[in-house]
Amino acid sequence: MPSWREALLRNMSENGFTTALLRWFAQYGRELPWRGIGDPYAIWVSEVILQQTRIEQGRDYWLRFMERFPTVEALAAASEDEVLRLWQGLGYYSRARNMHAAARQIVEMGGFPRSVKGLRALKGVGDYTAAAVGSMAFGLPAAAVDGNVYRVLSRHYGIDVPINTTRGKRTFEALAQELLPSGQASAFNQAMMDFGATWCTPRLPRCIDCPVAGTCEALHTGRIDQLPVKEKKLKVKERRLSYIYVRNGGMTALHRRPAGDIWQGLWEPLLVEDGPLPDLGCPLTLVAGGVKHVLTHRILLADFYLAEPAVRPVLPDGYVWINEREIADYALPRLVEKLINKLP
Numbered sequence: 001m002p003s004w005r006e007a008l009l010r011n012m013s014e015n016g017f018t019t020a021l022l023r024w025f026a027q028y029g030r031e032l033p034w035r036g037i038g039d040p041y042a043i044w045v046s047e048v049i050l051q052q053t054r055i056e057q058g059r060d061y062w063l064r065f066m067e068r069f070p071t072v073e074a075l076a077a078a079s080e081d082e083v084l085r086l087w088q089g090l091g092y093y094s095r096a097r098n099m100h101a102a103a104r105q106i107v108e109m110g111g112f113p114r115s116v117k118g119l120r121a122l123k124g125v126g127d128y129t130a131a132a133v134g135s136m137a138f139g140l141p142a143a144a145v146d147g148n149v150y151r152v153l154s155r156h157y158g159i160d161v162p163i164n165t166t167r168g169k170r171t172f173e174a175l176a177q178e179l180l181p182s183g184q185a186s187a188f189n190q191a192m193m194d195f196g197a198t199w200c201t202p203r204l205p206r207c208i209d210c211p212v213a214g215t216c217e218a219l220h221t222g223r224i225d226q227l228p229v230k231e232k233k234l235k236v237k238e239r240r241l242s243y244i245y246v247r248n249g250g251m252t253a254l255h256r257r258p259a260g261d262i263w264q265g266l267w268e269p270l271l272v273e274d275g276p277l278p279d280l281g282c283p284l285t286l287v288a289g290g291v292k293h294v295l296t297h298r299i300l301l302a303d304f305y306l307a308e309p310a311v312r313p314v315l316p317d318g319y320v321w322i323n324e325r326e327i328a329d330y331a332l333p334r335l336v337e338k339l340i341n342k343l344p
């Protein structure tokens with residue numbers, strides 16, 4: 001039995017979930033070449049490689065990487081080209097570039113920072129990697145929270161706060177931190193990673209022989225496939241609007257926006273959306289082009305024209321002619337107000 005498993009079994013904590021998880025880890029934790037060696041460099045390299053790579057593929061890359069650059073000094077001394085060549089096939093090359101730059105930062109500092117804050121300050125190192133490296137290499141009491149952890153905790157504790165919101169992130173980070181057993185952050189973080197990756201998987205989790213099935217909320221309430229919850233992000237739609245401010249004898253035409261769309265009930269000048277500009281019997285002068293206006297879930301790009309026909313044109317139903325001086329009495333969308341202020 002490898003030494004990390006023995007040490008783990010000797011130091012079990014008292015919390016039910018944590019104890020069961022650590023026990024499970026001692027039995028089923030994956031044998032990975034960077035495990036149990038406590039070398040911050042080796043751990044860091046593995047974490048960066050595994051950020052967007054499956055473990056089977058990542059393992060080979062890690063071995064090759066460690067063979068060519070066995071120390072952080074060796075990595076720092078390499079050329080970027082060489083690092084990128086070795087990275088070839090893994091994709092997301094910014095990871096390799098950041099890692100190379102961070103290796104130089106580390107060498108300049110005289111070694112790895114030994115705090116989460118210090119690790120976090122390295123190029124390309126986020127909260128998760130800082131906690132993972134800090135706990136595994138230096139025993140820092142920091143919970144590493146990633147997708148696996150969200151899934152396991154949301155299911156086991158029946159938490160339906162969306163994981164892709166600030167509130168969700170805070171909730172799960174706080175819970176993981178609370179569960180962290182004293183002196184065993186490294187084992188706990190690795191146990192959560194392995195358990196989420198191999199047992200409590202997104203689809204078809206192994207509830208039948210799950211070590212925490214007895215206390216799993218999702219299992220007992222039939223919500224496994226509903227947890228974790230993700231808030232649907234509405235796609236930001238882009239709309240192109242062309243407004244024509246028609247001026248005739250000190251009068252201008254406005255219409256009231258209909259129900260069922262943005263700015264319901266507000267007033268605006270002649271609007272053309274997704275169509276050709278109308279013939280108003282005079283040239284159209286572009287006053288402002290491509291004015292960007294951002295609304296929730298929508299980006300508006302507006303062109304604003306001025307038309308000064310000699311004869312008042314016939315406009316579609318719903319347009320009313322008002323005295324230009326009275327325009328301030330009408331409730332206008334902010335974008336329209338902005339455009340009107342640009343009029344000569």
Ligand code: SF4
Pocket residue numbers: 152155156199200201205206207208210211212213216217218219224
């Ligand atoms: S019982 Fe199933 S859903 Fe609950 S923690 Fe275990 S594997 Fe995950």
